[in-house]
Amino acid sequence: MNRFQLVQPLTVEAAMKALSAKGSVLRAGGVDLIDQQKEYLIAPTQLVDLRKVPGLAQVTAKPGHKLALGPMATLSAIASDAELRRLYPAIAEAAEAVATPQIRRLATLGGNLCQRPRCWYFRSEEFHCLKKGGDKCFAQEGENVWHALFENFPCAMVHPSTMALPLIAHDATIELVSASGKRSVSVESFFVKPEDKLSQETQLKPGEIITALHAPAHAGKSASLYVRLKHKQSFDWPLIELALWGRADGGKLADVRVALGAVAPIPLRAKALESALKGLALDPAALKAKVPVVRKGARALAHNGYKIGLLETTIARALDELVRRLKAA
Amino acid sequence: MTNASKESFRFVVNGEPREVTNYPLSRLLDVLREDLELTGTKEGCGEGECGACSVLIDGRLVNSCLVPLAQVEGATVQTIEGVADGERLHRVQRAFVEHNGAQCGICTPGMVMAALELLAEHPTPTIEQIREGLAGNLCRCTGYIKIFEAVVAACQQTEGPR
Numbered sequence: 286m287n288r289f290q291l292v293q294p295l296t297v298e299a300a301m302k303a304l305s306a307k308g309s310v311l312r313a314g315g316v317d318l319i320d321q322q323k324e325y326l327i328a329p330t331q332l333v334d335l336r337k338v339p340g341l342a343q344v345t346a347k348p349g350h351k352l353a354l355g356p357m358a359t360l361s362a363i364a365s366d367a368e369l370r371r372l373y374p375a376i377a378e379a380a381e382a383v384a385t386p387q388i389r390r391l392a393t394l395g396g397n398l399c400q401r402p403r404c405w406y407f408r409s410e411e412f413h414c415l416k417k418g419g420d421k422c423f424a425q426e427g428e429n430v431w432h433a434l435f436e437n438f439p440c441a442m443v444h445p446s447t448m449a450l451p452l453i454a455h456d457a458t459i460e461l462v463s464a465s466g467k468r469s470v471s472v473e474s475f476f477v478k479p480e481d482k483l484s485q486e487t488q489l490k491p492g493e494i495i496t497a498l499h500a501p502a503h504a505g506k507s508a509s510l511y512v513r514l515k516h517k518q519s520f521d522w523p524l525i526e527l528a529l530w531g532r533a534d535g536g537k538l539a540d541v542r543v544a545l546g547a548v549a550p551i552p553l554r555a556k557a558l559e560s561a562l563k564g565l566a567l568d569p570a571a572l573k574a575k576v577p578v579v580r581k582g583a584r585a586l587a588h589n590g591y592k593i594g595l596l597e598t599t600i601a602r603a604l605d606e607l608v609r610r611l612k613a614a
Numbered sequence: 615m616t617n618a619s620k621e622s623f624r625f626v627v628n629g630e631p632r633e634v635t636n637y638p639l640s641r642l643l644d645v646l647r648e649d650l651e652l653t654g655t656k657e658g659c660g661e662g663e664c665g666a667c668s669v670l671i672d673g674r675l676v677n678s679c680l681v682p683l684a685q686v687e688g689a690t691v692q693t694i695e696g697v698a699d700g701e702r703l704h705r706v707q708r709a710f711v712e713h714n715g716a717q718c719g720i721c722t723p724g725m726v727m728a729a730l731e732l733l734a735e736h737p738t739p740t741i742e743q744i745r746e747g748l749a750g751n752l753c754r755c756t757g758y759i760k761i762f763e764a765v766v767a768a769c770q771q772t773e774g775p776r
Contacts, residue, residue, distance in 0.1 A: 290618035291638045291684060316680055320661055332639070336685065361674075385750025386728065387677045388662055519749035 287328040293337045297494060301464055303333045304492050311335060311494065313357055313396040316388055321401060324408050326417075341496065342393075346372050352455070352500040356395025360448075361386070363394060373500065374610075375451035375509035375528045382513050383447050385520050394448055395495045398459075398475070399487060402442040402550075403522065404432070415440055416483050429586040431522070434593065435549040437584055440479035442550050444486060449476065449552035450528035451511050453544040457500040463493040472498070473544075476551040486550070507532040508610035512603050513546075514595055523547045525592060525599045533611040538565050538572065541607075545579075548596060555579055558600070569608050573601045625686045627652070628696025638684035643667045645683050646693060654694035654723045658752070665751035668724035669693050675731040677750070694723035697730065706730060706768040715764030717755035725751050729765050738769050 291312075294300040303309060308330030312318055315334075321327045335341060341357040346369035354363065354376075363369065363380035370377035383389060383397065406412040406423040413419035424432045424441040432441040452472040459475050461468050475487050489495075513526035526546035532539050541562050543555040561575040576597050583593055622635045627650060634649050643660075646652045646669070658666030660679050667678040670692040697704045706729045709715065716722040725748065732739055732747030739747060744765050753761060 289639070291682065293684065314680075315682070316662055319680060323661060334684075385663075385665065386731070386747060387665055387668055387675050387750040388680075390674045390676045391662075391680055519745050 287322075287330070289329050289332060291332050291334055293334045295337050295339075297338055297341075297462060297496060300333055300335060300338055300494060301462070301492060303331070304494070305464065306331060309333050313393040314359065314391040316392045317396060317400040320408075325410055326401065326408070335494075343497075344369060348372065349502055351502050352376075352457070352498075354394055354498045354500075356393060356398075356495040356498070358394050360384075360389040360392050360394070360397065363448075364389065372503040373451070373455055373509060375454050375511040375530060376448075376500075379447050379451045379511040379526075379528060382511065382523075382526075394498065397448040398446050398452075398472075398495070399489065400445050402486065403445045404442040407442060416442070416479070418484075425586065428588065430588040431524070431547075432586055432589050433549050434583045434585060434589060434596070435553055436478055436480075436551065436582075437549070437586065438480075440483065440550055441586060442479070443547045444476065444549065444551050445522070446476075446552060447511075447513070447523070447526060447546060450526060450544040450546045451509065451530075452498060452500065453552055453554055454509055454528035454530035454542045455500040456530075456542065457498050459495055460497040460499070461489070461493050462496050463490055467496075473552075473554055479550050504532055506534065506611065506614050508607060508614050510603060510606050510610065512599060512606075514599050525595045527599060527603060529603050529607050531607050531611055533567055533614065536567055538562055538567055538611075543600070545596070548592060557581055562604075567608050567611060569605050572604045572608065576600050576604070621684075623683050623687045625688060626690045628692060634683065636683055638682060640683040641679055642669070642681040642683060642686055642691070643678040646678060646691075652693050652695050656720050656723055658720065658724075663752070664721070665724045665728060666721055668727040668751065670727060670731060673731075673734070675728055675750075692727075694726060697726060704730075705771045706733065706765070709764040709768035709771065710761075713760055713764040713767050715756065715761045717753075721751055721753040721755075725753065725761055729768065732765065733769060739765070741766075 292303050310329035312332040312334045341355040343355040344358050344366045345353040360380040406414045415422045422440050433443050457472045458469050509530040511528045513523035515521040515523050528544045531541040545553045558579045561578045565571050620635050624633045646655050656666040658664035662677045662680045669678045671689050728748050728751050736743045744762050
């Protein structure tokens, strides 16, 4: 392993300065970072630890106010905040579904959004894949049972961020700061497709730091949820995961957002399905009749065709639950 | 592993104030085992997946292989050595013994630490809460059922101070 050192800046400005040094990498929870170092994906000379920078770990959910989450908030802090769970249930349910109790104590929201893909070819030192500058995506014709159904060319990875899904469903934005100033982007547009950029999965610029995430104030008669389907009952990556947000008005589904995970190289917003669902009566049968719309654009690889059926079933079950929650709202 | 110089860090381990001089990025797991000679905490995968190295930091269950020494400055750490009261086993440990919750024993210290946190949060957990509470601890021997039974039994033991 390469030699590297730890610096612990006390302000965002000091962190940006430290990050500008050659070979510097940000450290939040330090979970995926260790994996990446062990897999020789990165060889930093300096880790810039954000733990001592104050104000980056907030979880502030209040009725009538926009939601504010810090990038250093741990997944267990997010999962255990009662007010967040009441107002933004999809976000708490997603945080609770990730990894193990031990990892959720360390893993952060920012780290979950910025972690690298778990594709076994990408993570293996033995395979110099397209994303690592090679000339081939080995998943296209190789072992692709966990891989993407949508947008799966030229790279068939699935994006590993669970937390992106409820944040997209809740229309959240990310606040970013760098030496050239501050900017704000939607969580949905934060992620980039392999066809647009192979070497990274987000539009984070070199030296840029996430300082906060915001979502609009909870609207009346709205509800959200997160569900995942996995191979094992606990501690497993999802085969399919999704977050759903909806707002009811006059007995109809007036607005809806659907974010799908484990099916594409980005956390995927299902816009065609949203359009088909919008304006329908809050009747589970009527809503579920539109589910096959989600198939449009799917391109199954040799071993992941099963995901199409799973996806439709998961969405149908989630719509049942959304209707139940909206009627109770 | 690091070109930074060694530094002194102070924290409390199993109720005793300790001072360790080592690299800031030393793994807490190695510091516990090598500097403090607390070898009850085991190394399994070394990347946060197996839970063999689980300890409590300020009462929170974490994988000590993922925690650098610098991160525990001022914290309170509890390891498996701090669970029993002298020769008197904690009720969770007693239940593991009585219900064959351990076979080869490598996962057992981590399992006990996870069960302690689980029971602190849910004194009478459902089987689903036990499954989720122990989800970060892999066991290759028992098939988990004996471990779940031990945790259930530990909740039912009421005699003694704990």
